[in-house]
Amino acid sequence: xxxxxxxxxxxxxxxxxxxxxxxxxxxxxxxxxxxxxxxxxxxxxxxxxxxxxxxxxxxxxxxxxxxxxxxxxxxxxxxxxxxxxxxxxxxxxxxxxxxxxxxxxxxxxxxxxxxxxxxxxxxxxxxxxxxxxxxxxxxxxxxxxxxxxxxxxxxxxxxxxxxxxxxxxxxxxxxxxxxxxxxxxxxxxxxxxxxxxxxxxxxxxxxxxxxxxxxxxxxxxxxxxxxxxxxxxxxxxxxxxxxxxxxxxxxxxxxxxxxxxxxxxxxxxxxxxxxx
Amino acid sequence: xxxxxxxxxxxxxxxxxxxxxxxxxxxxxxxxxxxxxxxxxxxxxxxxxxxxxxxxxxxxxxxxxxxxxxxxxxxxxxxxxxxxxxxxxxxxxxxxxxxxxxxxxxxxxxxxxxxxxxxxxxxxxxxxxxxxxxxxxxxxxxxxxxxxxxxxxxxxxxxxxxxxxxxxxxxxxxxxxxxxxxxxxxxxxxxxxxxxxxxxxxxxxxxxxxxxxxxxxxxxxxxxxxxxxxxxxxxxxxxxxxxxxxxxxxxxxxxxxxxxxxxxxxxxxxxxxxxx
Numbered sequence: 001x002x003x004x005x006x007x008x009x010x011x012x013x014x015x016x017x018x019x020x021x022x023x024x025x026x027x028x029x030x031x032x033x034x035x036x037x038x039x040x041x042x043x044x045x046x047x048x049x050x051x052x053x054x055x056x057x058x059x060x061x062x063x064x065x066x067x068x069x070x071x072x073x074x075x076x077x078x079x080x081x082x083x084x085x086x087x088x089x090x091x092x093x094x095x096x097x098x099x100x101x102x103x104x105x106x107x108x109x110x111x112x113x114x115x116x117x118x119x120x121x122x123x124x125x126x127x128x129x130x131x132x133x134x135x136x137x138x139x140x141x142x143x144x145x146x147x148x149x150x151x152x153x154x155x156x157x158x159x160x161x162x163x164x165x166x167x168x169x170x171x172x173x174x175x176x177x178x179x180x181x182x183x184x185x186x187x188x189x190x191x192x193x194x195x196x197x198x199x200x201x202x203x204x205x206x207x208x209x210x211x212x213x214x215x216x217x218x219x220x221x222x223x224x225x226x227x228x229x230x231x232x233x234x235x236x237x238x239x240x241x242x243x244x245x246x247x248x249x250x251x252x253x254x255x256x257x258x259x260x261x262x263x264x265x266x267x268x269x270x271x272x273x274x275x276x
Numbered sequence: 277x278x279x280x281x282x283x284x285x286x287x288x289x290x291x292x293x294x295x296x297x298x299x300x301x302x303x304x305x306x307x308x309x310x311x312x313x314x315x316x317x318x319x320x321x322x323x324x325x326x327x328x329x330x331x332x333x334x335x336x337x338x339x340x341x342x343x344x345x346x347x348x349x350x351x352x353x354x355x356x357x358x359x360x361x362x363x364x365x366x367x368x369x370x371x372x373x374x375x376x377x378x379x380x381x382x383x384x385x386x387x388x389x390x391x392x393x394x395x396x397x398x399x400x401x402x403x404x405x406x407x408x409x410x411x412x413x414x415x416x417x418x419x420x421x422x423x424x425x426x427x428x429x430x431x432x433x434x435x436x437x438x439x440x441x442x443x444x445x446x447x448x449x450x451x452x453x454x455x456x457x458x459x460x461x462x463x464x465x466x467x468x469x470x471x472x473x474x475x476x477x478x479x480x481x482x483x484x485x486x487x488x489x490x491x492x493x494x495x496x497x498x499x500x501x502x503x504x505x506x507x508x509x510x511x512x513x514x515x516x517x518x519x520x521x522x523x524x525x526x527x528x529x530x531x532x533x534x535x536x537x538x539x540x541x542x543x544x545x546x547x548x549x550x551x552x
Contacts, residue, residue, distance in 0.1 A: 185427035
């Protein structure tokens with residue numbers, strides 16, 4: 001069953017990549033002023049900052065820190081590359097802990113020309129390797145399946161079923177992030193959302209729309225309502241699976257980044273009520 | 277098991293879209309001269325021609341007509357649109373019969389904003405409606421699953437499993453076309469190729485590569501070897517499933533169309549032996 005329309009912003013989270021031209025401080029002030037209640041922090045946004053202080057500033061502004069993006073990229077052609085990835089993921093976990101984020105999102109990685117099954121094996125191995133550190137710093141891991149058009153270089157995990165299959169091998173510190181943009185086309189989406197819910201592994205729910213035509217694989221996502229994704233249907237499945245977390249707006253868009261970000265934030269609020 | 281390298285061109289088919297700048301006559305003469313043995317004809321290439329005469333010319337040049345592309349696009353928001361699609365598919369079947377093509381490839385269609393399940397229902401309904409005509413003119417129907425990045429507007433059938441599910445509802449006049457570009461990422465590909473083989477529905481095998489980075493969703497495919505697709509692995513699955521038809525090169529590429537087409541054809545032959 002499709003979800004009923006949202007009537008307030010108590011579960012609206014905005015990912016800082018959505019307003020990429022803004023610094024973390026600008027995002028913090030503008031989100032809070034606009035009544036946004038949650039924030040996900042793109043790791044690059046923290047560059048050169050005292051991370052604990054940045055986290056305090058967000059919380060003092062009334063924003064709940066929903067997650068930090070992103071870790072992952074575990075597969076590599078050689079052991080040195082895979083070890084570097086583990087080191088970087090542990091640093092990412094430390095930063096998330098300092099910030100106060102409950103989980104990091106994992107864009108799991110892939111190596112062009114390496115068999116996808118081998119990359120998935122390396123991903124599971126990488127998660128196993130960093131999991132003790134994740135528990136030590138109390139930051140969970142959310143595996144995000146990426147659209148199959150990113151299977152060459154960004155992730156060998158391209159369906160929620162694959163993400164669930166990996167997450168199911170681990171304890172409650174490993175779950176999944178469901179992004180409408182990456183998963184909307186998948187016939188098994190409803191079933192796998194329900195499975196993630198049963199497993200207690202539904203950590204995050206991300207929103208952006210699929211535009212027609214899409215002119216860039218990476219940075220041409222749409223604001224909700226600009227494309228063809230049935231948000232209320234998918235949110236209905238998410239909520240039926242027991243998810244009560246934030247609805248997180250994460251839009252990579254050269255077009256939207258080029259415009260006025262304050263106006264963009266107003267439209268995000270409108271689209272959230274009208275389409276999510 | 278991966279297939280052994282190919283050592284001759286006895287099963288090399290080239291799709292005329294691969295050398296888009298060439299007329300049908302130029303493609304015919306150049307393919308035959310280069311030792312290509314099969315040809316698939318893009319329907320637009322026939323514009324303004326006596327189709328039966330065009331078919332005779334191809335056969336007299338020693339080319340086997342492998343298929344005609346493309347029918348499909350069954351879904352529409354209203355009955356008039358769906359009826360128009362049926363009429364056009366019947367014309368397409370007539371043209372394929374006149375040409376001498378044993379099957380047409382179906383790019384099945386989708387409507388942005390219409391539920392994918394509803395589009396798939398309309399696709400099955402459309403195939404059922406044109407099937408008597410297909411039998412009458414002795415031209416089969418090959419359902420081609422398209423990459424999920426085309427789920428908005430080109431096809432609601434995005435995995436070989438979905439194509440098999442639809443084909444399995446019909447008799448031996450309905451099968452599937454497996455395109456490496458559209459399906460390489462799919463964890464279920466080997467299983468579903470085997471299933472198509474068991475069902476006697478493996479009608480066609482298309483080749484092009486996935487480049488990193490891919491800069492255009494429609495027209496940035498690669499020559500085999502330019503990307504990350506494991507062709508020998510997939511051809512091994514295809515042949516293990518009993519397929520003995522043509523290995524069909526079908527490359528949509530603004531980059532390759534911009535170059536000299538005779539040199540392009542030389543490289544296709546080289547890539548065929550080196551990578552397929």
